[in-house]
Amino acid sequence: MYAPPKDLAERNFNILKSTTNKQYIYPNCLLIRCYIVDIDRNLIRIQPMDINDVTQTDKIMATEQNTDNIETGFPIPFTKEVLKQDILNVILVLANMFHFAFFRDLNTGSQIWELLSKRPLDYAGAIGDPDMTPEALGLSFQDVENMAISEDLLEFYDFGVHGIVDTTKPSQDDSESSGNWLSRILVDLKGSHFLEDWSGYTHLKHGESIDRCIHTLELANARMMLEGGSEGFFLGHQDKVLTIRQMALLSGMTEASIRTLSGPNRNNRLITKKDGSSTYVEIADAVAWLISKGRYITIKRTVGRGAEIFTNRKMFSADEFEEAIEFRRAYLSDEIGSESVNARLEKTGLRKVTVKSDHSPVTWQVIGSDQLLNTELMKRLGEALQLPPDTFALRAAEAVMHEKLREVEQQLKQISQPQQ
Numbered sequence: 001m002y003a004p005p006k007d008l009a010e011r012n013f014n015i016l017k018s019t020t021n022k023q024y025i026y027p028n029c030l031l032i033r034c035y036i037v038d039i040d041r042n043l044i045r046i047q048p049m050d051i052n053d054v055t056q057t058d059k060i061m062a063t064e065q066n067t068d069n070i071e072t073g074f075p076i077p078f079t080k081e082v083l084k085q086d087i088l089n090v091i092l093v094l095a096n097m098f099h100f101a102f103f104r105d106l107n108t109g110s111q112i113w114e115l116l117s118k119r120p121l122d123y124a125g126a127i128g129d130p131d132m133t134p135e136a137l138g139l140s141f142q143d144v145e146n147m148a149i150s151e152d153l154l155e156f157y158d159f160g161v162h163g164i165v166d167t168t169k170p171s172q173d174d175s176e177s178s179g180n181w182l183s184r185i186l187v188d189l190k191g192s193h194f195l196e197d198w199s200g201y202t203h204l205k206h207g208e209s210i211d212r213c214i215h216t217l218e219l220a221n222a223r224m225m226l227e228g229g230s231e232g233f234f235l236g237h238q239d240k241v242l243t244i245r246q247m248a249l250l251s252g253m254t255e256a257s258i259r260t261l262s263g264p265n266r267n268n269r270l271i272t273k274k275d276g277s278s279t280y281v282e283i284a285d286a287v288a289w290l291i292s293k294g295r296y297i298t299i300k301r302t303v304g305r306g307a308e309i310f311t312n313r314k315m316f317s318a319d320e321f322e323e324a325i326e327f328r329r330a331y332l333s334d335e336i337g338s339e340s341v342n343a344r345l346e347k348t349g350l351r352k353v354t355v356k357s358d359h360s361p362v363t364w365q366v367i368g369s370d371q372l373l374n375t376e377l378m379k380r381l382g383e384a385l386q387l388p389p390d391t392f393a394l395r396a397a398e399a400v401m402h403e404k405l406r407e408v409e410q411q412l413k414q415i416s417q418p419q420q
Contacts, residue, residue, distance in 0.1 A: 074297050075252035076161060077219075078212055083157055084141045086209035087150050088134045090186070091116065093206050097194055099128040107413075117143040118316060130201035146320070152182055153216055160219035160249075163297035168306040168330040172233050173224055179233035183217045186210055187235065215249075222246035226286055227299060241280040244272075250286070251295045268292055306331020311382070311391040315399035322367055328385045344384040349377060369403075372396040 098112050109127040117139060126132045134140070144150050156172075156179065158164040172179040189195055190210045199206050221234035225242060232238040244262075247270065248255045262270040262279075271285040281289075290296040306327040315321045332341045352365035371377055375393045382392025 074161065074295050077215060077252070080154065080157055083153065083212060083216060084150075085134075086212045087153055088139065088141055088144060089204055089206060089209040090189070090213055091144050091147065091149060092134055092137075092139065093189070093195065093198065093204075095127055096130070096198060103128070119143075130198060133202075133204060148178060149182060152178055153213055156216050156220035160216060160223050163223065163299045165299055165301050167301050167334055168327055172220075173229045173231065174233060175231050175237040177233045179217065179221070180236060183214070183221075183234045186214050186217070190214065218246075219249045222249045223297070226250060226283060226290075228283070239280075241282060242286050244279055244281075247281055247286060250290060251293060306334075309387060311387050311395050314402075315395050316402045318366070318369060318372055318399050318403055321372065321396060321399035325367070325381075325385065328387070332385065341384075345381070348380040348384050350381055369400045372400050 095112050095116060099109060102108060102112070106124050109124040110121050112127050113121040119138065121127075121137075123129075126137055141150070152172075155166060155169060158166070171177070174180070190207065195206055195210075217234055221229075221232045221238070222242065225232050225238060225240065225246070229238075230240070242250070244255050244258050247253075247258045251258065253261075258270065260266070262272045268289075270281065270289045272279050272281055274280075287296060306329075308324075308327075310324040310328070315324070329341060329345070350367065350371065353368040353371075354363050354365055355368075356363045373396070375397070378393035378396045379389040382389035385392070
């Protein structure tokens with residue numbers, strides 16, 4: 001998502017170095033003394049040492065486990081599993097809106113459902129029924145995990161809560177990024193008249209789910225600005241300072257507590273500045289204060305989907321398969337260098353095909369169905385990408401066949417519909 005520039009990493013390294021031997025609270029409530037090891041690839045690395053007595057001072061409760069089992073002094077606001085359910089709730093309410101906006105006939109619900117799941121929908125009118133929860137529809141997070149809203153929110157969660165940066169993903173530090181549009185969609189949805197009325201017909205607490213999704217976006221944006229972001233993404237461009245609300249998000253405290261802790265008579269107070277009626281915090285002051293409170297999170301580079309052995313899962317379209325290939329290529333480029341990867345791909349004989357949109361002058365390059373069905377070519381490509389070649393070739397064919405099957409089903413559906 002975003003890696004801090006070298007000068008930011010060095011500056012934060014110097015701040016941390018000046019606080020060496022101070023004590024930090026980690027989620028397991030053990031008192032740990034830390035020292036700085038080095039700066040690796042522009043990232044600050046800290047080596048915890050000397051686990052001492054359990055302390056109750058400024059105790060931080062953390063509940064996250066699985067992929068989020070990373071030691072920091074930052075209190076986990078909610079778990080990733082909770083966020084996944086929230087994302088599912090939000091996607092369903094958006095589908096509910098689409099049902100009313102695009103309704104033509106009884107097949108509309110089924111057509112919208114095809115965007116959510118590959119499984120058939122038993123009752124076409126279910127998408128417009130407020131009593132139909134994700135569970136009642138048989139809709140799981142696995143059905144929607146590859147949607148942009150799901151991938152972006154989980155990426156923002158990892159970055160905001162744990163400081164994890166996926167180096168294979170494009171930067172979101174852009175007021176026109178997908179994060180910007182997603183933040184606007186969710187903020188608009190939260191205040192919409194549709195949601196206000198729709199929520200009265202269902203027991204689902206859509207407002208709470210949307211609030212946690214927005215919290216995830218705001219926290220990630222605040223951390224991005226803390227680490228040297230140029231403009232951020234949440235609801236557009238931001239100046240290179242932090243607000244009281246953003247300090248509350250980054251520290252896991254309330255805004256009232258932040259204002260109290262910035263009081264002139266407080267020890268180790270948060271230094272704030274005024275611009276008219278607005279109060280803000282300089283980035284360097286924010287970093288120093290968060291470190292002193294044990295709430296600063298160091299940035300950690302990682303690789304995401306590119307590291308996945310994606311031949312272990314089903315492929316439902318050529319686009320999905322080619323996207324997985326691109327993630328894998330980016331991952332290997334980061335691991336062994338882009339020149340080495342490009343040389344491997346060149347030897348396979350693969351040639352991208354240029355295609356043009358039927359509705360605009362936009363063009364792009366794809367592998368194409370013909371090459372995806374070329375077994376020997378796909379085996380060579382799988383080997384170049386360090387994936388099981390035989391399975392890779394079969395998954396490529398599977399992706400094309402699933403796509404062709406859907407085209408046939410769509411044609412059959414059109415034929416079976418009564419003529420108007």
